[in-house]
Every structure is written in structure tokens, then in C-alpha cells.
Amino acid sequence: QVKFVESGGGLVNPGESLILSCATSGGLFSTYDMGWYRQHPGLLPELVAGIRSGGNTRYANSVKGRFTISRDNTKNTVSLQMNNLKSEDTAVYYCNLDPPRNWGQGTQVTVSS
Numbered sequence: 104q105v106k107f108v109e110s111g112g113g114l115v116n117p118g119e120s121l122i123l124s125c126a127t128s129g130g131l132f133s134t135y136d137m138g139w140y141r142q143h144p145g146l147l148p149e150l151v152a153g154i155r156s157g158g159n160t161r162y163a164n165s166v167k168g169r170f171t172i173s174r175d176n177t178k179n180t181v182s183l184q185m186n187n188l189k190s191e192d193t194a195v196y197y198c199n200l201d202p203p204r205n206w207g208q209g210t211q212v213t214v215s216s
Contacts, residue, residue, distance in 0.1 A: 104205060105130040107198050112210030115188055123183040123210060125198030133176040138201035139183045141194035142209070152183060153201045165191070188214045 111123040123139065138153040151163045152172035160172055171184040181198050195209040 105132075105135070105200065106205075107207035109196060109198055109207055109210040112196060112212045114213045114215065116216050117189055117214055119188055119214075120184070120186045121188065121212060123185065123196055123198075123212070125181045125183075125207075127179045127181070127198075132179040136201040137172075137174060137181045138199055138203065139170075139172055139181070140197045140199055140203065141192075141212075142197065143194045148197060148203070148206075150201065151196075154181065155201075185212070188212075190214050 106128045108126045109123060111121060113121060115121055134156050136153065136155045138150050140148040141151050142148040151166050152170050153161045154172045154174050162170060169185065169187045174181045193212060193214050195211050197206055197209040199206060
């Protein structure tokens, strides 16, 4: 079973940046399609950025041009660079397989002045 540990969340002002990191364990990371998801209160998690095992990426329209997903297959990690953050980006962020399976603890991102 693949496990995920997310980190890097916090409280920032609108327009600022954050980098989220996800450490994975179990399985063969380099073969997995990975994604960053976020969950707003009362809603199901949604995919905001995905990266295939071969490196192709895709983004939700709401974050396109502001977020960048990357992976390091030597360290079994996946990251999410988030720029020009907006209040609507406030959510709990999770990394997971794409499509998702078991969920980690997530990391809270709060964008507020």
C-alpha cells in the first residue's frame, strides 16, 4: 500500500506563494501517475494537478498558469509550486495516486489577508 505524507501548508496573504511537498513510501513510485488534490469544507476532493509517470502534466482550469506540479523519482516525492494564491485556494491539500486510493493526512493551506 502506497502511503503519503504531505507538508508545506500554512497561512499566506493573497498573491503570495507556497510549495507543497509529498513524501511517498511503498510501491514503485516511478511507475505511478500522481496528483495533488484539494478539499474544500463539505465537498469531495478535486484534482488540481496531475503528473504522469512519464512526466506529462495537467491542471484544473482554476489553477492553470499559477500552480506547477513536479516529481523526483529518485526521492519518491511530488511537489506543488503554488504562485499568486487566492482566497479560493484555501483548502486541505492531499497528494495521491491518479486516480486516488487511500488518503494521507493532507496539509492545510489558508489564503487570507
